[in-house]
Amino acid sequence: MPVTANPAPATLQSDTVDQHSQPQPLKGVTAQSAADTSLAPRDTLAVMEKPAPGEARPFTSSPMHDTPSMALLLMGLLAVALSYHTGYKYIENFFHNMFSTRRRENLFEDHTVNETSILVALIANTCIVEGFIMYFAVRLFRPDLAQALQSNVFLHIAAFCAIAIGFYVIQWMVYKLLGYTFSDSVGSKLWLDGFKASQSFLGLLLLCVLVPLMLFPAHSKMLLIVAALFYLLARLIFIYKGYRIFYGKVTSLFYFLLYLCAVEIAPLALVASVTIWVCDNLSI
Numbered sequence: 001m002p003v004t005a006n007p008a009p010a011t012l013q014s015d016t017v018d019q020h021s022q023p024q025p026l027k028g029v030t031a032q033s034a035a036d037t038s039l040a041p042r043d044t045l046a047v048m049e050k051p052a053p054g055e056a057r058p059f060t061s062s063p064m065h066d067t068p069s070m071a072l073l074l075m076g077l078l079a080v081a082l083s084y085h086t087g088y089k090y091i092e093n094f095f096h097n098m099f100s101t102r103r104r105e106n107l108f109e110d111h112t113v114n115e116t117s118i119l120v121a122l123i124a125n126t127c128i129v130e131g132f133i134m135y136f137a138v139r140l141f142r143p144d145l146a147q148a149l150q151s152n153v154f155l156h157i158a159a160f161c162a163i164a165i166g167f168y169v170i171q172w173m174v175y176k177l178l179g180y181t182f183s184d185s186v187g188s189k190l191w192l193d194g195f196k197a198s199q200s201f202l203g204l205l206l207l208c209v210l211v212p213l214m215l216f217p218a219h220s221k222m223l224l225i226v227a228a229l230f231y232l233l234a235r236l237i238f239i240y241k242g243y244r245i246f247y248g249k250v251t252s253l254f255y256f257l258l259y260l261c262a263v264e265i266a267p268l269a270l271v272a273s274v275t276i277w278v279c280d281n282l283s284i
Helices: 008-021 031-039 067-092 094-099 113-141 143-151 153-182 185-215 217-246 250-282
Strands: none
Touching: 067 094, 067 113, 067 153, 094 185, 094 217, 113 143, 113 153, 113 185, 113 217, 113 250, 143 153, 143 250, 153 185, 153 250, 185 217, 217 250
16 A cells, blocks of 8 residues: 655644744834834834024124234233333332332432333233223123124223323322422322332232133123222222321321312212213214
8 A cells, every 4th residue: 555645744844934934023022012113103203303503692702802902911911021121120119119108218229211111011001901901890880881892892992091091190190299289309209109109010910800800701790899909909008108198197187088089089980981981982
């Protein structure tokens, strides 16, 4: 009799091959979830969207980003640096000139050209630094003029420096006249030496405030208060020296108060008014 082959092993083999050939779901993903993902519409898939651009803001101009303004400041510092080598003794005598009221002349004291050059450089530096600080003060306390100030930084700083120079010259002339009227030549000279030394030293102090003021304009209010305190300190030192020279009696207190109001306080209010007037006219 013919022998009939058993087809069962072939069927089992074919089932095994088909089972391995079918794609298997990923590990950790159930068949139901895979089916749901494959049948999900494309609209429900996450799409990366391009972020909307931010609102454009105008560039805020400042003295630190203004080339002519920074050149003016560097010129003042360069003048001091070039004059220091020959006039460093004047800087060493800052405190002596600010506080000393000795009337006896020193035979070896000689105001040479070198001392004059360092004095001019220091006063110029003081006026330039004061012009910069006036710019920040007006921009902070008069926000309505901020846009006009930023439109032409150098023009306003140059105007403020000119106001500071004019104020210094007027003060020097007034003090020289008062010293000539109410004292002798020695007392007048001592008083003027104190004025020039205090103003020269003030410029170096204000420079230490101006640098962080330009770097951190967000702290303008606090730094301007420090600058005002430095200015007040320099004025008090000079006023104290003048009191020791001219007002030795209690009965002269009335004249001293009159001097404070007419020579020290009123001119500051006048300078503030002139500064605002100049800003209003430059912004037209």
